[in-house]
Amino acid sequence: MERETEQRLMNDIRRGNKEAFRALVNPLIPKAYRSAYMMLQSRPLAEEAVQNSLIELYSAIMNGKEIVRLQGWFSRLLAHRAVDIARKEQGYKQTVDIDGVDIQDAASTPLESLLKKEQSERLLESIMALELQQRIVLGLYYFQELKIEEIASLLDIKEGTVKSRLYHARVKLSAVLHRAQGRAKELLI
Template sequence: MNSDQELLLKCRSGIKDAFYELVSPHLAKAYRIAFTILRSHHDAEDAVQNSLLEAYRAIMENKEIHNFSAWFHQLIVHRSIDLARKHLKEKNYAEITDILSFIPDHKNLPIDDLIDKEYKGELISYILRLDMKYRIVIVLHYYHDMKISDIAKLLNIKEGTVKSRLFQARNLLYRYYQLDRKEELH
């Protein structure tokens, strides 16, 4: 029995610290996923909190959970999408500099870091312009290294739909890039 399964059993037997031990390794990634989908710190916190409550309820109701990490991150994505749909008309965009802190950095020379941050900031601004269905697949695939098959399962869509959305999203990102370059020339 793996440690997650042991912690699930401890939770169900009433050991309060077991739930914290179970979820704490997943909270940072859960928050990053929620924030990337929702583009709001407040909404991301709500999505994580809602997911934690739902996870606790599911555990206490003896829901069969084989891979807690995958199940919990799927729950985060679904609760984030629910909140995004709920707040569709709201325009709460985070500063691009806030988002940059969630993208893993690779150690380079200081000038490389500066150029890299400028590029990432520009790319993030383009990603934030995308419709949610494109933004989600781009973020999950490129920033969270999820496979197309895993994204399809997570979003309950076909793999071909994921591939199509990735293709369309990349085309839109390139179009945004070209439009910005044309504006700079004029």
């Protein structure tokens, strides 16, 4: 969305146009939900993070806060809310239900679509198996597209710690996916 359009919608929101808020945030919600779900491993907690972020965004707009890059600002806000919830719910565990998580792709045939969906599900299951700290940095880096410096600042840790957690998360993901690929080949033989 262009900056001028964002500013126009924010001005409309300040004048009480509720449809303008919907138009402003609807493009942000799918990515925000996927990112929060990946970090928190729970639909209700992901919904809570997104909802809290939307409420805070609305309040910021109504209070006249100058938001220059909405998508980046909202991504950081969501990351903060997801981290807050993760810290609060540190011991919270729930089974992973990925049936409803639709990862969009551009596959042209039903077979390609099925294969991509299986790969996406395997990747998501592998991410969910990571430790909370690794899931959070992975989500902030790849899904929210924050820089290492931003993640370090957000989590109040050193940049080297962020890099280390990303490295170890990648190593674990690679090993899990490699084993899964090996098992799939054995089934075909």
